[in-house]
Each structure stands twice: as structure tokens, then as C-alpha cells.
Amino acid sequence: MDKHTLQTNKPQKPSHHRTIEWLKKNLFSSWFNTILTFVFATTITVIVIGSVKWIFLTANWHVISANFRLLIVGQYPVAELWRVWICLTLVSFLIGLSWGLWKGTMGHLTIAVTSLYVIVACLPFVLMETRIWLLINIVVIVATYAVGKNWPKLKKSTLVGWFLMFPVIIFLLNGFGVFNHVGSNLWGGFLLTLLIAIVAIVCSFPIGLLLALGRRSKLPIVRWFSIGYIELIRGVPLITILFVAQLMLPLFLGNGIDIDNVVRAMVGFTLFTAAYLAENIRGGLQSIPRGQFEAAEALGLNATIKMTFIILPQALRAVIPAMVGSFIGIFKDTSLVAIVGLTDLLGMGKNIISNPEFLGTQMEVFIFVALVFLIFCNLMAYASRRIERSLGVGKR
């Protein structure tokens, strides 16, 4: 036995020997493990062969290629699609710049996004126009990367750019009188999924912050209001809140204010996310040691300055991973708008399978939808893990 262990520790050994030892250790270490290995191996083989056969022989991928535009941008008018492309290019511009400036995690994300562009451009059914736009995007990323790498002073303006990007994109997509008006009832597909998720995340952040501070406030009315709101929202399913937003918001707002379905869904999501975000931020606030508060008070800082410059920067930094986790949840939950009749990625998929032309293609459509979500959620989860490691949260 002893001899055996000694041998495994020897560095130089023929490679096939090492393979056998690895197999022995990881697959056949006991009779139970051996049985387990064979059971799993058979199951996996059956599943893999079945899926490969289905993917390459049975599945009718024509449904995806024929409806690709619908799935990605929905009913957005073809003549105005250049506006969506401009938005994407803006995002690419900022991504490339951030890659050059911050490197690290941003680099990995940029490479993932770029390879996504390349893959989409290589799909056999996309239009030439799409390929050209994607090529422009890739060029923009590379060019701005070079810029960002050489001008490290651009950090602040890039951050401002990320914040400004959001209203600019909404402006571009809607038109608001400058371009032809494209109502949000025409936004659809993956574009709508992304927009709802981004609006919910951006708008819920200040509300969540206020609720978290309110819950820790010394003023009882404010505290009880915050607790009531947070616990009420967290106690009921998201779908009821979406229904409240769809059916009761028009009732509550009266006749003077008329808002469309998409905005109602966004309001519902924002109110929902705020409660969960508030709990995340409260966790961060609780993790700040008392000494920080006392030191700030001893310096004579007033409550606002103490919060903005001493407490919140530390608290928010500590809960970045938890917040990204919530954001992944929200991104996945946007698919619920399909139940209230919006045509996001999933809703569009549901519409497509009810089209008699594409009868019997449910599996293909939903697998495609699942794949899109899988890719983006995995990207976010990966970024979250990297940030967690680089912040050293949980290691102190």
C-alpha cells in the first residue's frame, strides 16, 4: 500500500500509466463506484446518442431560421432595424472601451460577446446585412479596445457613458418625434426580454436602496412601511404582481394617464425587483462594522454624507455577487411576461408554434429559447464568480 502511494507521487511516469491510475481512482475505486460508473455510462450514452440523432436528423431547424428575426427583435419594423443595430454598436463601443480600461473579467466577457457575434454571423441563414453590421461591431470592439488600453484616463467618462447609454437606447428605439415613432407594442423577442430586464434592474436600484435604508431607519413609520412593502412583495408570486400591474394599474391611475402593456410589465418588474434588491442591500449594510458609523460621526459628518461616502460604498461592494444573483433571477423571470400576453422571446416562441405552418416544432423552438437564456445566464454567473473572487468577498 505504502509503496503504491509512493509511486503515484513520482512526477515522471508514462502517460498511459497515469491515465489508468486516474481511471482507477475516479471511476473504479470500489465495487459500488464501478456499478455507478457503468450505470451512468450507459445512461449518458443513450441520452447523448438520442440527442445527437434528434439534433441532426429528426429536428426541423427550419422553424428557427425562418423566424430568427421575429425571435430576436419581434415585430420591430424592418425599415427601422438600423436603430437597433446602432444601439448594439453603442453597447459594443462601451464594451470594447471597458475591456481596454479594466481588462480582467471584462476581457473574458468581451471575448464571449465577440465570439457570440462571430457565431451568429456564421449562421447560414442570416442576411448579408446582419453579417455586415456584426462585422462593424467586432471592428468597433477591437478599435475601442486599443483606445481604452492607451488612454487610461477615459475610465470616468466610460462609466458615465454606461449610465447615459440606457436613456439613449430607449430614445433611439422609440423615436420620440425625431425618428419615426415605434411604439413599445412593436418591441418584441429577445430585444424586449433584454429591455424589461435592464429597465427593471436600473429603475429598481434607487427604490431598493431607499427601502433598505428605510428598513434600518429609526423612524418607526418609515421602517414599518418598508418592512410591510418588502415582506408583502416577497410573499407573493411574481405573476400576481404582473397581473396587478396589467389589470389594476390602469384602474389606480385613472383616466388621465394611459400606459401601454410593455410599460405596465416594466412597472411590475421594477416594484418586484426593488423588494429583493432591498434585502440584498440590507445584508450589505448589516455587514458594516459599527466602528465605521461611529468614526464617521466622530468626524462630524452628517447623515447624508456618512451614508453616501462611508457606508454605502462598502456595503454595496460586499453585496455585488448577491445582486448579480438577483439580476440573473430577474433576467430569467422576464419570461413570465409571456403569460400576460407580451411577445418576449418566450412569448414569440409560443406564437410561432401555434402557427399551423410550423406544427409539431415545439421542442425545437423551446430548446432554442432555453439555449439563449442558458448562454446569457451562464455569462452573468461567470462574471459574478470572477467579481466575487477579485473582490475577495467571503475570504476575509
Add this chain to the structure above:
Amino acid sequence: MNKHSSSMATPFWRDKRVIPFLLQAIFAILVLLIGAFFFLNALDSMKQIGLSFGYDFLSKMASFDIGDKLIEFSSTDTYGKAFVVGILNTLRVAFIGIILATILGFIVGVARLSNNWLARSVATVYVEIFRNTPLLVQIFIWFYAVFLSFPTIEKSLNALGLFFFSNRGTVIPWFEFTSSSFIWLISLFIGLILSVIIWKVKLSQQVETGKKKYPLFWSIGSVISLLIIAFFVTFETPLLFSIPEISGRGFVGGYTIGPGFCALLVALVMYTASYIAEIVRGGILAVSKGQVEAAKALGLKSSTILRLIILPQAIRVIIPPLTSQYLNLIKNSSLAAAVAYPEVFGVGITILSQTGKSVEVISIVILVYLSMSLLTSLLMNIFNKYSQLVER
């Protein structure tokens, strides 16, 4: 004069006693104003449509039927009873879902830490895929692409001649109670109590005397002997097996589960299990290494170590996040509205579209979910108290 007095007394807007009061008053007034604005608008709009606020519709006749139900319900019953049917359906899917998800989640969680590479990787892939796709997409895949894509009843697939899969639902073998079931049940109950007592007595004798007293053998024996007695009393089997058969255009016997329930249950279990697996894995990793090493040094088997050393300690870390997963499962069961399974939310939407009482119906649904969440966390908190470390 004026200048003098202001320097003496603190102005009221800087008075530490007045500020909190003032702020709260402003806040309360703002909230009340917004609330009143919403309320008046709602009253106004409801008046315009010709609706009045009130819960009296609950005692009116519901003119719709519910497919999946645990208690008798027909279209002549009241809306109130329809809600009860919905609540029971939610409880059914939540209860079965929680049990199955816990079992699957524990298996996957342990497999993620297995020393078998294949088991480990399969568990990891499972968790990554099911955690990172939306639950609704999974429900749709199970509903539209699996359970509705099964062949018709006449050509339905069957497994072992016992389980039938058709697009109208899945049929499983079920039991039928007979007159002797009661006697069997009583004798089984007595046998179980007896076996526990005998096991404890024999175990304490074994510990005291050091001689082998075979406690397990005795306790199993007591259960079996009581069952034999039951058989000689009744001369019947306890339950009649009802094996499903196809006859014409339907099934006879067995228990039919609708495709909506199947899809919802499978999706909820698979999705929640992937979260529970991560919680279990975290819990096991939180048990200190010395515990396992000490157990190994005592010569315990690895299955015994897992059962008696690791899991009881891991449970303490696992329970609080597990509770929130259970709550999520209950809340997520509301997605049944998308697959036409009539749980409380789906029933509520049907009633809402018939009566137009949106505020009342939504308020009832919210109340039901809030009380279920409260009840679950209460039960889990009690369980949590028992599993916590008892220190000196």
C-alpha cells in the same frame, strides 16, 4: 431683539426632537395622499364600468367546471368553492413537489461531491442547465414538447403494462380501499409502535449487557407477525391494485394525472432540485474535515459516515436556505396558469374574467399565498429549532 432670541433657542427645523416627528408626518402624509389618489381613482373607474366593490360574488354560482380536482366540484357550485378547489390543487402540487425536489436535490447534491468522476460531472451539468434556464421555459418544454406530444389514448405508450402515457394524461396503477383496509391499517399501526418499543428495549439491553440481542431483527419481526395476524383476521389483501387498461377511447382503472399537472410537477421538481443540490453541497462542505476523518478513524463505512456524521451536521446549515427554496416552489406553482392546471391563481384568473372583480380576486389570491408562505416558514422554523446545535 429678534436676532437675540433666535441665537438662544434652536430653530424648530434643527431641533433633534422635532425633526423625526416632522419627517414621519411628511412621509405618512405623502403615502396617504398617494394611497388616496389610487383608491379614489379605482373607485371612480369601477363606477364607470358599472362594478361595485364587494366579496358577495363568492356565494354566487360559478358557471365553469374544473378538470383537475381533489373534491367534488361542478359548474353549479359557488365561486367560493372554486377557490377552495384551487387552494387544494396548489397544496397538492406544492406538497408532492417539495418532497420529490428534496429527495432529488439531496441525491444530486451528494453526487456533486462524489469521488466518482462521472457522477460528479453529470450532477454538475444537471445543476448548470436547470438553474440557468427560466422555469417557465422548462414548464413549456415539458408541457408542449413532452406531455402533449405523447400519442393518443388508443396508441398510448406504456411501460411494463402498468404506466400509460398519452396526450390526455399519464395513468399510473392505484389502490382501491376495501372493507378490510381499516383492520390492516390498525394492525400496521400497532405493529409499528410495538416495533419501536421492542427496538429501544433490546438496544438498551444490548448496550447494558454487551451481548448481541438483534434489535433490528426483533422489531421487523413484530411488524411482520402483526401483519400475519391481520391476514388471518380478514383473509384479504389490504388494498386492491387497480391496474389501468385501455378500453375504447379512455382508460379504465388506475389513476389519471392530467398533462398540465405532470408538466408542472416535473418542471418544478427538476428546477428546485438543482437549487437544493447546491444548498446541500454547501452544507456538506461546511462540515469540518476533522469530523469525517474522525469517523473514518473509528472505522465507519462511508454510507454510515454520510448518514450519521455528515448529514446531521450539514442539516443545520441547510435548513434556512432550504426554507426559502420551499417558499419559492410554492410561489412558482402559480406558473400553472400557463399550462391550464387549475391551482388557486389559475382559478382566480378564470373567476376574474367572468366577474370582472379584479381587486377582490387578486386580494384573495395574495392572501392565500401570504398565509401559505407564513405557514411554511413557521413549520420550518420549528424544525430548525430541533436541528440546531444544543450546547452546554
